[in-house]
Amino acid sequence: GESNIVQVGVPMIGAVVRGMDLVALANYSGKATARGSDATMALIARGDSGITKGNLASLRGKRIAASFGTINHLYILALLEKGGLAPADVTLVNTPPPDMTVALLAKGIDAFVGWDPWPIVALKDVPGAVEIIRGGDAISYVGFNVALRPWVAANGPTIEKFLIAVSEADQWMRKNPKPAAQVATRWIPGLRQDIAETAMEFNIQQADRRLSANNYRAMHEALDRLHRLGFLRATFDVNKHFEPKHMLKVMQDHPALFADLPPIPADAAIGPGYVFRP
Template identity: 25%
Template sequence: MVQASNRLSRRSLLSAAGLGGLALLAGCGKGDDGAAVVRVGYQKNGVFLLAKQRGEFDKALLRAGAAKVEWLEFAAGPPLLEALAVGGIDLGGTGDTPPIFAQAAGAPLLYAAVQKLSGKAGGILTQANSGINSIADLKGRKLAFTRGSSAHNIAVVVLESAGLTLDDVQVVNLGPADAAAAFAQGGIDGWVIWDPYYTLAQQQNNARILLPGGASGTGGAAYALAHRDFAAKRPALLAAALDALAADGHWAEQNRGAMAELMARETGLSLELLRDTVERADFAYTPITAEVIAAQQTVADRFHRLGIIPVPVKIADAAWTGWKGA
């Protein structure tokens, strides 16, 4: 579906941030803080998945005083942020853009740790026979990405590098699975996407790389995000959780073959595909620094300047610097 506008109303902002169902979920309330149950949101990829499967994360938190670790699976970043916003989880991870939308919508999140990304695990694709040979050629054409995702920011940056804006293309707001189907059927001209969809499209759907990931300053970041109450009431547990995530990230970087095997078991994707994608992935978690805050502020300012989010966002107000690194 093509967006009617590239500007988001307050209601649309809530939806893009994953907070559209906030009123419904708020009634669920929070868990028993006195029980020191740490609730962690994860998706079937990356370090959070590894942390759940290896079990070292749980052991580390139990040693640090947690009574229990509960893992809750989410299909994507927006619903994970929704759960974080209403206190359904204490910790989770997403790319750089979703928390900006959530912060603009008033979610009580904190940036607790960062993964600096090379951007190699994604990029912009077009069909091999599309006749589109540069970003400038996308003018007037259909460009697909998931609104509120890291791909949204990449689209903005890349178009600006070619002297274009989102108003110069036909923006198609689709989740990865729907976009993959549309791309395979020739319904979109360009697609901003990440692995494993990025590699799958090249292998199965005659996709050609229009712009490789990491070009035009599109590396970006991913974040471990914490609920404000968890950070305020359990700072030692949060620090221990980040230590454990960093240790799992280091393990993944040193054992990429084993990481690919784990992801193949969990996702059902081929081991050959995942060996390829894992080689390009970034796993290391590091502390939130002034440099990290400034980089994320640049993204937030860009979205506000373009009117994509209706209110300015101050990243420093949501930065947690209580973790100094493992």
């Protein structure tokens, strides 16, 4: 009850499975224009880990840090599948992102997956650290503005004002990445300006608040992977947990806020009454 709208990704899926009646209103990170969107994610390894750049099969037998139940957990599961491996072929170590660089320095892990700025921090602070892969369209980023359904039903005008405001902020970030990075240094304690600027260049690639079929697919594919690999006991119909009408209205009434973005492909564009079919 302390917040009416939150920004959340993979944890929303677990919450819905456990019975929370949540709906996604818009993106906060991801792409409406493409199926793959993981430019802000990377796998970083120690130089002496035996993990080879570009060779995901070399992850076999390694200790890899991830934050369970988050987008970086989803990312490593997808990378393992891409490399022909199963979760049981590695040891996944549940680690908060700010602790991953320390764990790598201490040789408690061989590698970690994370979102920026932590991969960039590790490359600068861990001698010999190697970026094994960044992005790669292994997943579609799952990050939404989310609220409880009863509150959404009663607060349409407030939601639309909020979405206009954050869309304006997104556009400012895309057009002003260096000043936006400076803001980030005040938000994340200890974040250096040079690291923030590098991270922002990746972040703005996913700063697209719009909704399309690609975002429905992103949630469906995340849900399917987590269930198929045994991390979720059940699934749900993603159509029941999107409420796109407010974002669609903002897109229609304020096209200038998105004029600097690529257009949504015709086969991914959605409208009122849209139903996603896998």
